[in-house]
Amino acid sequence: MSSPKVIRWGILATGVIAVTFTKDLLVDPTTRGVTSIKHTVVAAASSSSVSRAESFLRRVGAPASARAYDSYQDLIADPDVDIIYIATPHSHHYQNAMHCLEAGKNVLCEKPFTVNAEQARLLVNMAKEKGCFLMEALWTRYFPLAAYVREILSSGRLGTLVRVMTDCNIATNPEKSFKDGKHRMVNSELAGGALLDLGVYSLTWPFLALYDTQPRETRKPPKVLAAMTKYPPTFCADETTTMVLTFPRNESAGGDAHAIATTSIRLETSPASDPNPPASVRIQGTLGEIQLFPCAHNPTHSKLVLWDGTVEEKPWPQPGPGKGSGWFNGFGDSINAEGEGQGMFWEADEAGFALCEGRKEGKYLGLEETVLIMEVMDETRRQGELRYPEKIETTKFPVQL
Template sequence: MASDSLYQLRWGIISTGYIATSFVKDLLVDPKTRDTRDVAHKVVAVGSRTVESAQAFIDRLIPENDEVKAYGSYDGVFADETVQAVYIGTPHTFHYDNALAAIKAGKHVLCEKPVTTNSAELRSLIAAAKEHSVFFMEAMWTRFQPLVKEVKKIAESGDLGKPVVLHADLSGDFDIHNIQTTHRILDPALGGGALLDLGPYPLVWAIIALYENPANNKAHPSRVTGAMVKTPISGVDSSTGFTLTFDPTVSSNTESSLAAQALLSCSITLDAPTPGVTIRFERGTITIEPPIYCPKTFKVTYLNKGVQQEGAKAASEGSFSKTFEYVGKGWHFQADEVARCISQGKLESNLWGHDKSLLEMEIFDEVRKQGNYVFPPGVEKVVEAV
């Protein structure tokens, strides 16, 4: 504890790639710049394949701090007694082994998305985290950003009515004909393809807007349908579309009253569209500007000229838009959530709990099954019993 009112969480960083770099840069942003005064963060250890690469990472990002330890293995970080929480930024198919090792070492874990390659692996990790009494969360950073909280507030206020149809897409042109087949986006041994790499982001908006809507009462989609286009380069999905149908007439949750669909897509051969997310309600529409993983601007249009929200800028009659600005790139909000949960003795987040990550992975399992995308032998460390 840095003081009676400020809880400082000590982090160990696993991997020294782009994602870990982005996360650590945001950890070092002064929390007061985002009006956060209850938690703070400190990096105390970094693990990489070699001590030299770990030290280079530290020298580049934390040059003024000679107390950060460099390890030439991940196990060194897991064994470090000064580390409270571990951030895992390794490729998808390493998440299970890395997270399990951290959990068994008694460390709290924030693991990059997709948290595992399938739902069976995730159930195993959740069970292990409970057994060892450690906090465990998927790093679904979008869910904790201020724009998302504001959109949820408006969407669930009742002014727009219930959501009916959601369209969301995250695509990126990876120039797949001119990169090596060992690149993470093309290599099936690394969980390559559009679905696992990009799919979590259109899906998180469906979970936020539909699954989390009070009218849904936590009912799972009554039907999931998906289709894939695969690239002959390596057999991974180059484009995937999937639909989630919430139909209260066939839902096992009799208290759900949400009748809605989410039409979701992702591609590794296209640029992202604008808007990236469109949520159509009974009495209006919310559109989200890209990038949908860290959006800064949204627009609300009321069909019934609804009341304007406080602090918003009117764009036209019956509509308004709002833009958010803050220091950093948006990774620190999830870190704040981890610190708060750990300081309060929680084992999972109320905002992005285990149930939502499980729903995500179950949907991906079903879409891959329908698309006949099977990982190479040995990639999935845990599989469901047949």
Template sequence: MPYVCRWGILATGGIAESFAKDLLVDPSTRSVTKIRHTITAAASSSGASRARKFLEDLGVADSASSYGSYEELAQDPNVDIIYVATPHSHHFQNVMLCLEAGRNVLCEKAFTVNAAQTRVLIDKAREKNLFLMEAVWTRYFPLSEYLTDTILNGTIGSVQRVIADLSVPTDPDVANSESLSRIEDPKTAGGALLELGVYPINWCFQAIYNVIPADIRSPPSVKAVIKKYPSGVDETTSMILVFPRPSEYGGDAHAFATCSITPGSRWRETRAPQPSVRILGTKGELELYHPSFRPARTRLMTENGDIVEKTWPHPGPGKGSNWYNWYRDERLAEGEARGMAWQADEAATALSTDQKESSKQSLEESLVIMQVMDEVRRQGDLVYSEELESTAYPLQL
């Protein structure tokens, strides 16, 4: 019998809806047979009626509880794990609430506002013997397994450089007013780095840091420049990361990660799509095509002249199902999943085998990435309010 993972959804915005819709798709569509998912509760800070409407839209209102506070959700004994889908400005407080209540957690990225908060969450999860994972959904794509295998089997040789970008324009023609407010607002820890930069940074880590043995990994050095938006958040951020490695692993590797909320990579409007992630090795190159938050195409080029192109669909109910998933202004093709269930499969598998963190991205790696973003912010003089940066709990934000 498959292990049935009972989920509670904390917050009911767009990302929560997209995740929940994917979560309820039959796992066999993506060749997963040992895990099944069910939603047993949801909570909205706007009230229980909003949570119930969220569950009704998913078709599970009759079998799931709806709550008007996150505290009630955290106390529900019929929940195995809580998916935290609030803005990252509130992650620390929300995750602490769940951990203190004895609940396992999958938390959206960026994990927290700063590394100190991430450290406290990790320590609390270990103190309580609970599962904790950052929802870096791209890390769990089949495409990502292919990326890792391509590097580990030596197809492109030793990785020497990674170039990664995610730039999404936030003008009114492209994004809705709600996202504009959150992304540009320092009161919600807005800006390009924490909203978008987590993607290119993670691709750099996955291609360089994650593929060598844990006992020889070292955090990268960081050089960064930030251009400020009128509101005070970062509009454009550019980073050079130098990963130290022993000579037998190719020596130091360089990574260039960029993100912006104004000059966007308009992949939908580009007639000849360009890669948003390039992984360059001594024997070849692997390219991931726009957008880097959900790449669906790769191109592998090797020194002997071979070129291998692949597409990476996210299976859902399929054509003819009248089933759609979307996020903000992006509606996917009929029957196509967004790809958010792969990370849920990872979390559920860990719970079924009593593991306390992901097998593909450790909590230590999430912490190091937050430390990198701290250093980027320090060099760019990007500081948020004392309340948002605080490790005090509980705080009313």
């Protein structure tokens, strides 16, 4: 048996999401049935100090040989880095990713990919020009659960797909949790608001079900009708946003399909005390539906309900080193059970597979679709009259942020 290909990662930024991703990245891939690749971290960069990058590397359990930088440019210039994971706020993704791509580095960029579609298009063009791999790190698309949903949809068990309803919220009191106004969820300088940070998950399932299932050569962008409520203290970020999407289809394919995608900083999909919480995602066809629980961004339970009386429920636990390992991961203050990963290793595996196969984009979320979803969010912001500062929206490069 040949040895697994080692994918050498550089981590650009050292915040909370970078910690979660990198801890998952360094989990032995065989714990999730992957044997052809393995991941290592060769370098990490903090824009503030070398000591912060060093602390990050210790915290995630990186190899002792991993290098710490206080400059993103030094990380990008490191010849031992095969691919860079960008973990900065999304307001900075365009500038950071363009720096990486111009230098010929492969990139896995956190969601949302950019602030607007024009930025996304320019990154795609630069990746093509430089022959680099480029992918949005929308982890949900690479879950085994997502593969199961795709399998059910392609099998025809739901009949003709008609409608998708999704809801993604964080259920917080923003005036209390983000009272200084600097948090990325409400700060216009960081392209804050529910739409870009959470709404991208609400859009994930409608696109997976109603766009990806259509023939590539004939599918068309959805029409968008949006409603938006601004965050009252500043009116510079959206608090609650709802999108009604119409996906055009030929009459022979069932005619137009609909989706309702909602997101909110303040609300929750269901009260925590509800013993029978509703599904955060419902994909409905003429013969039944798939329901996903508890949240649209990280569902861990599915329920297939067919009109003939069939009900199939499946749990989707996260793999990892397992109990007794003394290893823990999670996101922020939410820590998973001992030995249970967060699920970000699957997107890292997809990037690794692509590098080995010579592909330049992800298999289950291509760059064309990433740009299209950004276009939908652009149109939603246009209808809601929400625009961020020019230095955040600009396509000029480089711009110091």
